[in-house]
Amino acid sequence: MWTWFYKLASPPHVFRVAAAFVPWLLGLAALALGYGLIDGLAIAPLDYQQGDAFRMIYVHVPSALLSLTIYTVMAAASAVALIWRIKVGHAVAAASAPIGASFTLAALVTGSLWGRPMWGTYWAWDPRLTSELILLFLYVGVMSLRSAFEDPARGDRAAALLAVVGVVNVPIVHFSVVWWNSLHQGATVVRLGAPKMPGSMLWPLLAMWLGFMLFYGAVLCMRLQGELLNRERQALWVREAIKS
Amino acid sequence: MNTAVDGLRIEHVHVWRGERHVLKGVSLAVHPRELLHISGPNGTGKTTLLRVASGLLRPEQGTVTWMGRSITSSSSQYQAVMAYSSHEPALKSDLTALENLRFAVGLKRRVTLQELRTVLDCTGVGPIADLPTRVLSAGQRRRVALARVLAMRATLWLLDEPYSNLDASGTELLSGLLQAHVEGGGVALVVAHHALALDCNVRRLELNS
């Protein structure tokens, strides 16, 4: 019964599964993103307080959620790879890291662009933005550590350990940043987000979030194929796969 | 004497260093009162093999057992009876020879400073035991490393190129110590480029690429 699970440790099997998933994930992502963007950007009503600017939420919030989700996925894959010595886990972590970093950067940029009409400046030490910034540093640390090793296997293991250590710290960092922000609260309420979400605003947001997740899945599968080919390039199955 | 569980046994060990398949299914067995002389051209994995035997390197495939027990499952017991000497003398340059021994051997068994001084005398570095090792010559440092192996009172000696930097008297000394160790029931694996002129039971393992 669990054979499908054990097969996930086998690089050629994962390669084939990933290849099969890509078109489906891309298609579904396009649908979800399409609906979300059209509904969110064009159709959903204006927020009475923020006007059109609040529409940034449809990109900013899903990006931020994705950045955290991907870090968790990366850490989970790393933990699996470290504990059970399953190399596919390292491939998943290595493939996910740049995607997660990109989403973090997207969250920061959209947050900054949203901030301009909201607070009049491109940057403010909002708790979420600050947490995202630190998360970006954590991503960069993991990626730099992996590439700093000459032996790629060691680099994978070191980066994996760092990812696991980081994921434990992310809640602590976020909590401390929120606490710090509450201490230094200025007159303006520095919060990016609409406190109450009527249905017409919520549905596009959920659709965007789902679309981003599917998009991540698709890109992960594509990158994973590349990672597996690279890592296993000595193996027989790779030569077969390239020929076909 | 049940030779099947005596001594060190390495079976079908494979090690990759990055892309290179350094050890391809190497197997060996060394019993008490035996010395294994490992030789071969550079880059054939002699040091890697010794590191696998010491437990520093975990092979991707294969097992290493000592007295029938896997060295990974009982690592602290294994380390208590094993002494590993690497290609580098592995000494702290700011500590004296005596201090180096004290902090190294003292983690394995309780030793008195007097006992350590005696051992250092044995290997010919007694007079300089209180100098920081950074002022010692390469040969003298090698003798201090040898004293460390001796002081650990280990059953299994894993020595990587122990003859390097030793002069004629040092070479004679080391050969004498190896002989005494093996004849006294110990096991030794020695990586050396030259032939060993020893009276005891010496077997050879030649590694090639």
Added chain:
Amino acid sequence: MTVGGWEAFLLIVRRELVLSFRRPEQLLQPLVFFLIVTTLFPLGLSLQLSLLRDISPGVLWTAALLSSLLSLDALFKSDADDGTLEQLSLSGQSLTLIVVAKTCAHWLVSGAALVVVSPIVATALGIPVAAFATMMLSLALGTVTLSWLGAIGAGLTIGLRRGNVLLSLIVLPLATPLLIFGAAATERAISGSSAVGAMYFLASVCVFTCTLAPLAATAALRITLE
């Protein structure tokens, strides 16, 4: 007759202390750095102590973090370079014990020294004497936590080119809670209000780190040693 854990711990701490005091200039360098960095702020900003006092908790803590980072690189580097780290890992003692002993010794000569020197720096920044106790306690907790985070980072970056830069890159994001809680505690102490809340958070982060970091640091060392 094998050597017990406590005996081995003390022997390793003693080894580290002997080694550290043989190179006293290496002990003093981070402290001097601490003093220099703190001096930069008045030079760059303002002479008035009353203005400095406002930013002093942040300045103090940032300087403390940066100076601690300088000495963290050396935690395993010397032993890794001359091969004695391998010998330690083969000594029959558990690698975790070795890591704990080395980190404790490291804190004694770096973090503890920082705490002792902090009143000097605090005076230069205009922090009132009444706040010293809280400040020093918070620095003690913070530097202990930082030594542990640094042990993980140092274990991961042994032998890498520009390892110390990578070490800072890894450790600093993880150390932001320390900065936040520590600076807040010091600020509260300066303004006379209760710093208990911040201190509790700082202490809990410290305890949490001290519990889990040894395992992570040992794992990091194993990855590097293999």
